[in-house]
Amino acid sequence: MHKGSEAPGPHLISWNVTLRCPLRCAHCYVDAGECEAEQVLSTEEAFGVIDQICEMGRPVVILSGGEPLMRDDIFAIARYGTDKGLRMAMGTSGVLIDEKAAREIRNSGIRRVAISIDSADPAVHDAFRGVPGAWELAVQGIRHCRDAGVGVQINTTVLSPDLQAIRDVVSLGSGLGVTDYQIFFPVPTGRGNDVPWLTPQVYEDLIRDVLVTYRESGVNIRPTCAPQFRRIADALGIHNPQWGRGCIAGIHYCRIFANGDVTPCPYLPARAGNVRETPLKTIWQESPVFTVLRDPSLLTGKCGECGYRDACGGCRARSYNPDRAVTDLCGGIARPDNPEGDLCGEDPWCRYEPAGNSPKPPSVSLDPADLALLDALQDDIPLVSRPYAAIAARLGITEDEVIQKLNQLQEQGIVRNLSPVLESRHAGLSATTLVALKIPDEKIPAVARLINGYPEVSHNYRRDHRYSLWFTIAGKDERRIREIVREIQEQAGISDGDILELATVRRFKIDVRFSFPGRATREVENGPG
Numbered sequence: 001m002h003k004g005s006e007a008p009g010p011h012l013i014s015w016n017v018t019l020r021c022p023l024r025c026a027h028c029y030v031d032a033g034e035c036e037a038e039q040v041l042s043t044e045e046a047f048g049v050i051d052q053i054c055e056m057g058r059p060v061v062i063l064s065g066g067e068p069l070m071r072d073d074i075f076a077i078a079r080y081g082t083d084k085g086l087r088m089a090m091g092t093s094g095v096l097i098d099e100k101a102a103r104e105i106r107n108s109g110i111r112r113v114a115i116s117i118d119s120a121d122p123a124v125h126d127a128f129r130g131v132p133g134a135w136e137l138a139v140q141g142i143r144h145c146r147d148a149g150v151g152v153q154i155n156t157t158v159l160s161p162d163l164q165a166i167r168d169v170v171s172l173g174s175g176l177g178v179t180d181y182q183i184f185f186p187v188p189t190g191r192g193n194d195v196p197w198l199t200p201q202v203y204e205d206l207i208r209d210v211l212v213t214y215r216e217s218g219v220n221i222r223p224t225c226a227p228q229f230r231r232i233a234d235a236l237g238i239h240n241p242q243w244g245r246g247c248i249a250g251i252h253y254c255r256i257f258a259n260g261d262v263t264p265c266p267y268l269p270a271r272a273g274n275v276r277e278t279p280l281k282t283i284w285q286e287s288p289v290f291t292v293l294r295d296p297s298l299l300t301g302k303c304g305e306c307g308y309r310d311a312c313g314g315c316r317a318r319s320y321n322p323d324r325a326v327t328d329l330c331g332g333i334a335r336p337d338n339p340e341g342d343l344c345g346e347d348p349w350c351r352y353e354p355a356g357n358s359p360k361p362p363s364v365s366l367d368p369a370d371l372a373l374l375d376a377l378q379d380d381i382p383l384v385s386r387p388y389a390a391i392a393a394r395l396g397i398t399e400d401e402v403i404q405k406l407n408q409l410q411e412q413g414i415v416r417n418l419s420p421v422l423e424s425r426h427a428g429l430s431a432t433t434l435v436a437l438k439i440p441d442e443k444i445p446a447v448a449r450l451i452n453g454y455p456e457v458s459h460n461y462r463r464d465h466r467y468s469l470w471f472t473i474a475g476k477d478e479r480r481i482r483e484i485v486r487e488i489q490e491q492a493g494i495s496d497g498d499i500l501e502l503a504t505v506r507r508f509k510i511d512v513r514f515s516f517p518g519r520a521t522r523e524v525e526n527g528p529g
């Protein structure tokens with residue numbers, strides 16, 4: 001809590017600029033449609049809101065709705081914000097983004113668009129969004145944005161307990177050049193049956209499955225409306241410097257509703273003030289709705305006792321309104337009309353039982369068969385077409401049993417991944433280099449595709465760093481490596497000052513083995529090699 005001094009301004013503001021929408025989503029909380037919100041802010045008032053935002057810093061401002069593209073003045077608002085130095089973004093269903101709209105989005109200075117794709121199956125998406133053909137238009141919208149040079153993120157609402165459905169959306173997005181995904185977890189109501197398949201255990205398991213599946217994939221994926229992901233990631237040993245606190249409501253984030261009401265988050269219907277009556281900066285700094293959220297020592301129940309209260313904090317919307325569904329459909333448009341609720345209570349959807357204030361690692365039990373399998377894996381993975389069948393034969397179990405056990409060990413976070421380490425020199429590739437490129441976000445997918453066209457590139461990955469794209473090349477000699485780097489540099493238009501080449505000077509191979517109870521440790525050491 002920032003007593004006696006100003007709290008830092010928000011990093012992110014979500015703004016429901018309209019409630020009009022061409023879709024008919026089954027769960028829509030505001031019945032968005034053809035009718036505009038009562039007392040919606042006018043163009044002039046919207047410019048005034050941007051001026052107010054600038055009083056607090058230069059946050060990212062997400063123009064959402066309803067469908068923000070239903071506002072005739074949306075590009076004028078975006079341009080006004082861009083010219084004031086704000087980082088403008090948009091949350092949209094994508095159905096109204098044709099080539100012209102994509103160009104206008106880019107020309108208004110909007111840097112990134114989040115488009116909702118709830119399923120890789122068009123029929124499932126269309127049924128959820130209530131309009132046939134919505135999926136096709138959304139996918140076309142992604143293509144048009146990509147072609148216009150606008151960065152795209154996919155927002156997905158979890159519609160089933162099936163991880164494969166999320167995987168399918170990410171595969172679809174990868175094919176469209178999308179690397180950033182927000183996975184929105186719906187919150188079922190106390191009325192019991194809005195999302196009947198979703199229980200706290202399913203919720204916890206799905207968060208873990210998403211984290212495990214994409215931990216080293218190069219895909220930037222963030223479970224959203226699920227602050228416990230920080231606790232679960234911690235238990236799995238997954239750390240991502242791009243992740244901030246689990247719940248940022250009121251701390252780094254607020255929402256402006258169509259009529260100017262301000263809340264800490266789109267799903268938290270606690271009104272802190274209205275920008276027509278009070279400057280946004282005053283609301284942010286002085287409203288008790290915000291000031292209590294910035295003080296984790298005020299949290300009660302499990303969240304108050306929990307060692308993760310600073311990293312996670314629990315979903316304040318679920319604490320505030322445990323008897324009401326809040327689920328993302330259009331960037332979150334729960335009306336700010338509920339003055340009753342507990343901002344500081346425990347999150348009723350958390351499975352964790354805190355013991356004091358220190359996070360405890362989850363206890364994991366391994367049976368003798370697990371230990372034998374782990375030992376066999378660190379001994380040798382046979383280079384045959386079915387390595388798990390060979391290991392199974394060695395252990396006297398079936399191949400299916402090996403695969404099932406490996407899946408369980410991965411879910412428990414004991415096995416992160418199994419992958420071959422290829423000795424490139426044996427393939428005649430004796431020179432290797434790590435290269436880092438400083439390129440703008442919107443160019444990353446195109447440059448990554450260019451890099452992937454070289455068979456000498458083993459992998460590339462994105463980093464949250466001014467050098468944003470990294471890759472390794474193995475070539476037959478240094479001349480060939482230099483050739484490849486120069487070609488990439490020329491084709492991507494990268495200046496000499498925006499590229500780092502970190503040639504491998506010396507290689508070390510370290511073979512680490514772990515001792516398991518009842519088994520001897522063997523010291524195996526390989527020097528530089």
Ligand code: SF4
Pocket residue numbers: 227228231302303304306307308309312313314315346347350351352354
């Ligand atoms: S008890 Fe609260 S703070 Fe702790 S992990 Fe659960 S939701 Fe987060």
Ligand code: SF4
Pocket residue numbers: 224225226227246247248249265266267268314315316317318
């Ligand atoms: S209150 Fe819940 S939905 Fe809102 S930012 Fe926090 S975690 Fe997300």
